[in-house]
Amino acid sequence: MTATTPSVAADRRPPDGERVGSRRRLRRREYALFLAFIAPNVILLAVFAFWPVVYNAYLSLTSWNLLSQTKPFVWFANYVDMFTDPEFGMVVLRTIIFSGGVVIISITLGLMVALLLDQKLRARNLVRTFSFAPYIVSGAAIGTIWLYIFDPNYGLLKSILGVFGITSPAWMTDSAWALPGLIIVYVWKTTGFVAVVYLAGLQGLPTDLYEAARIDRAGPVTTFFRISLPLLSPVTFFVVVTSIIGSFQAFDVIAVMTDGGPGTATTTLSWYIYQQAFRAFDAGHAGAGAMIMFVLLVLITSAQARFTRNRVHYQ
């Protein structure tokens, strides 16, 4: 290690007369070192993050089956195909329903859980730990567990719903219920995350406004809607964006639970991309689907960047 260390040892320092030249040499050396240090990351990101986006954009303009030598260039034919195909419209709609459902429900529930965990209650740390645990468990495992819970013949959920006199649907094999079922599973997986983020947000809020509200005899509901919620808006925005990005890309739960089915009932954009690329071997349509997802997510992410930048001077 020491032998290869690019050291600027004192004994190698040239005599005073050459100070300026040596300073320049030192600086050049530092530049070289900088490049050497970031090189592994630069190469990896170039090869596996930036280049694939460019290459994907190119693929989306071709009609290629992943096997033939030539990739016929078809301009925007893939996009025209997709935008004129009602089934692709359904894919987009399903993605919006799934993602929207997950985001709205998990954020509402997560905020309620955060407010609950913000109270001085016994065992709240334990409950916080419990609620966050699903978030770090593999989606494939979660899908497997819930497939068993949803089982229409002897599933746990059938029994629980039975207590309230509700007949459990066939969930994953019923095309009307498969997508709502996936939403339930995903909400279960992510609500704890949302709650913990909100809890951190709540505990970081300035206290003086609450003092003022108390002096003004504002009730807890007013205080929440007039003070907490507006102050939490940067947190809300962060959670909304990360939830959209996460749920847009949901894949493992779908792979395990429904395989995009029954029929195409749970074929979302991410499943569509996978399906086109690795089952239908249609690089063009997979590429076009991926481009659409990329553009959507970049728009959403940059909206967040802009929003948070405008809010920085806020606290």
Place this chain on the structure above:
Amino acid sequence: MTAPATLPQLNQPTSERTGRGSAVGGRSRPGRVIGRILLYLGLILVGLASIIPVYWLLSSSVKPTAEIFVFPPKWIPSSLHWQNFVDAWNSAPFGRMYINSLVVTIVGAVGEICVAILSSYAFVFLRFPKKNLIFGIFLAAMMVPGTVVLLPNYMTVAQLGWVNSYAGIIVPGFGSVFAMFLLRQHMMTLPKEINEAARVDGAGHLRTLWTIVLPLSKPMVVTVMIVALVTKWNDFIWPLIVTNTDNMRVLPVGLLMLKSDEGYVNWGAVMAATCFVVIPVLIVFFFAQRHIVAGLTQGATKG
């Protein structure tokens, strides 16, 4: 921020400190009692909803086969049926998959951290023209979602001859933005003089990094490491695509391999196999949850 003198100490729970969001604050005594009961009911409900599926997994994995297929379901297995684990273990090359998962997770996480440490050190302690612009370009890579680059990355890995190999699963994950970002944010809080002092002592940058900066960054390195380990252990879609034989599968993908055309057949064994995947993560989580939560929720409350 100046806190009013009447405030109790800061380690008091927030609601008590401020009265905010409290459904019970300042009401009459019976109202307060009912409020607390409701709060505790809510807390119990949240706890149960989070934990029941996990309990159901663990209990089903040791249920005798007959009790798996009964309705109404049995909450507590009548006896512990460890045979499920044996059946699961023998139904697919799970021994091999465990090794694969461990290799992919550990090598992947260590590699990612090394790459991240080098670049974060460079961004904080080394001079370079337009350094911040380069950093911005790095951050832009965060906007590239995994799903979008699946096919091109598969083709790159195929060109390199890495399909169905550890290299194919692991190497693309070495590139790091988030880990690098967190480490950089942390290193920026270290005093700049560290570097000058090291220079005067004749230490090179690698040695400064190894003997001074890294020890001082230990908490953040641990956080980033644990998050990387958990994320890579759970990774599914990339290992699924890049491997094509059962003996190269990782555990989450292995779960899918138990599925037949009619779905899962032997639920007891499937639940046991799911335990293979879930239990290590849960153990890590219960010991290192502080680090995991800090790492995963980073960036949430800061502008």
